[in-house]
Every structure is written in C-alpha cells, then in structure tokens.
Amino acid sequence: MGEAQWPEIAVPVGEQEVGVAVEALRAGQSWAVQFTGAALVEHLEALYGRGWCNQAVARAVVFRPDGTRYGQPPVSAQDTVRRWSAWASPPVIGHELGIALAAQFRRDSEHTVRDDWGNKTIPTDPVQVFRAARWMRFTYGWSTFGALKALVVVLAPFFAAGWCPAAIVWAVENRPKGAKYPAPAQNIEQIRTRLAAWESRRDAPPIAGATWERTVGLRRERARRESSASGDTVQRWRGTRQLHDERWKYRRTIHAKREEDQRTQQVMEALHPDPRRLVGTPPPARDFGGSLCRCMRYERLPGLPTCVACVNEKRR
Numbered sequence: 001m002g003e004a005q006w007p008e009i010a011v012p013v014g015e016q017e018v019g020v021a022v023e024a025l026r027a028g029q030s031w032a033v034q035f036t037g038a039a040l041v042e043h044l045e046a047l048y049g050r051g052w053c054n055q056a057v058a059r060a061v062v063f064r065p066d067g068t069r070y071g072q073p074p075v076s077a078q079d080t081v082r083r084w085s086a087w088a089s090p091p092v093i094g095h096e097l098g099i100a101l102a103a104q105f106r107r108d109s110e111h112t113v114r115d116d117w118g119n120k121t122i123p124t125d126p127v128q129v130f131r132a133a134r135w136m137r138f139t140y141g142w143s144t145f146g147a148l149k150a151l152v153v154v155l156a157p158f159f160a161a162g163w164c165p166a167a168i169v170w171a172v173e174n175r176p177k178g179a180k181y182p183a184p185a186q187n188i189e190q191i192r193t194r195l196a197a198w199e200s201r202r203d204a205p206p207i208a209g210a211t212w213e214r215t216v217g218l219r220r221e222r223a224r225r226e227s228s229a230s231g232d233t234v235q236r237w238r239g240t241r242q243l244h245d246e247r248w249k250y251r252r253t254i255h256a257k258r259e260e261d262q263r264t265q266q267v268m269e270a271l272h273p274d275p276r277r278l279v280g281t282p283p284p285a286r287d288f289g290g291s292l293c294r295c296m297r298y299e300r301l302p303g304l305p306t307c308v309a310c311v312n313e314k315r316r
Helices: 015-028 030-034 037-049 054-062 077-085 097-105 126-139 148-160 165-173 188-196 212-230 233-271 308-315
Strands: none
Touching: 015 030, 015 037, 015 054, 030 077, 037 054, 037 077, 054 077, 126 148, 126 165, 148 165, 148 188, 165 188
16 A cells, blocks of 8 residues: 555545645646645645545546536646635535545445535535535435426525524424324425425524534544544554455455356356246157156256256255
8 A cells, every 4th residue: 555545535634644645635636746845735734624635626626616627627726726716615525534434445436425415514505505405315215206406496495594404304204393294205396395384483493403614623623532542543544444455355255256156057057957947938748768857857867867956956
C-alpha cells in the first residue's frame, strides 16, 4: 500500500490525516500541480473543515452545481478555486474514516455511499434538497412512486421550513393527532396529501433535526475523540486495511473454488443428463434388453451397475 493512499470519501481530521489526504489528492489529480504545496494545503484545509472529502473536491472541479460538466480542465489555480466556490455544499457526502473503511470492507462501491444523507440532517440549499430527496426515495421504498423531480417538489417546502427526513417520514406515517395510518403511502399523491394535513404545524416539525454544518461538526468532533482515544488513526487504518485485504483474498479463493465445482457439475450433467430434468420431452420407449438398472427406471450406464438417476442421487 502506498504511503499517499487515502479513502476518497473519508473527511480528514487533524494535521496528520490532512497531510495524507492532500498527498493522495496531489498524486491522483493533474490540476493539483497548478498550486504550490502551501497554497494547496491552505485551500484544502478550508474545504475539509466544511466536511469535504477528496471525492467531493475532485468532482467540483469537473461538474457545476447544476450537474453539467465544464468544457475543459481548469486553466489555473484561480480557476480551480472559483469552481470550488461555486458549490455552497460539498457535491459528495464525506464520512469520518471509520464509516469510509466500513464501506470498503463491505466491498461496496464508494459511489453507492456518496449520496448518503443523515436521517436527521436538514437540507438548506437546492443541491442538498435534491440529495436528501434522492436518499429518501431509495431508503424508504419510494423509488417506484414516480420521478425524483416530482418528489422534490413535494418535499422542498417542508425542508425549507426546517424539517428533516425523519420528520417527513413520521408525518407520512402518522396523522397530526398521533393516530397511525393503516397502510403506507402508495404514491407521491398520497405523500402530498398526508403532508398537507400537517400544513398548520409546518413550523413545529414532529422530529427535530440539525443543519448539514452542525452534522459535520458533530461528526468531526466524534472523529477527534476516537482518534485521540485510539492513537494513530492513519496507522490503525493501514493495519486494518491489510487485514481486510487478507480476508478478502481468502474469500476470493473460496469463491473461485465454488465456481470450479459448479462448472464441474455442469460438465457432468452435460455428459450424463438426468432424464427427469427434460421437461416436456418424455423419453421414447426402448427395449433395454436386460440392461435395466435395479431401480427399474433407466438403462444402466456403460461399465456401471447403476443408471444416471442413481448416480446423480448418490452424488448429492
């Protein structure tokens, strides 16, 4: 493992982690050479302090906040800084080191984690509203209700009033007087109708939330406590990653062995097919001439006292 490797979705905390993250970004991004070493650290420290991860830093250089791509790479360091400043919030949700490692240890793609959103985090700008609605759409099973834009239109007024996703889900599942709906919402119109019942209480959400900045601050504070309590976080991460690589190598070996066994089974079935699996094609009547198996079902295999059905049953 190289010394400059760092999980792209991990938000560095502390001088040592920031140094490793900056070196990883410098090694992987061509535009980083436009900055001097001190200038790059200064700009990235400001972004890291606002909850940005390396994946968010790199994405903001390529995409505008409306999702369109820039026509060309940044031509200067000032151009790169201008592209970062166009984003009011990070384009990719970062996590403290422990969560980022957990995602890698589950062998999940980092892109499946980047749209994660806190259940009690209140979105405050259009980008955050879009991300929170997309997260709710897949987390709560609303992906079949219609287009994402239609869901954003329904949820945006409540997000603007200070509601978090947990409060919206509570309002969709419960009436204002506390009684629970007999069945979950089946479409966006039902979500709209149930939220409309809470219109008079929009200023008092049933579940309190926190802004993204507050959530990032709490995460960073927790990461600092864990780092100070457990020693060198970077070294711990490297050791744990090495252990994970060894475990994953063993799992790959087991998976390869299972695939080999499956291919062997397929070859054996191709050489000696079980007639009971030939659905819709009954075997023609034949005169076995005294070579019938003891099970009285099929002809014995050449050189064997049993038929293919008995061989397959014994193999199982």
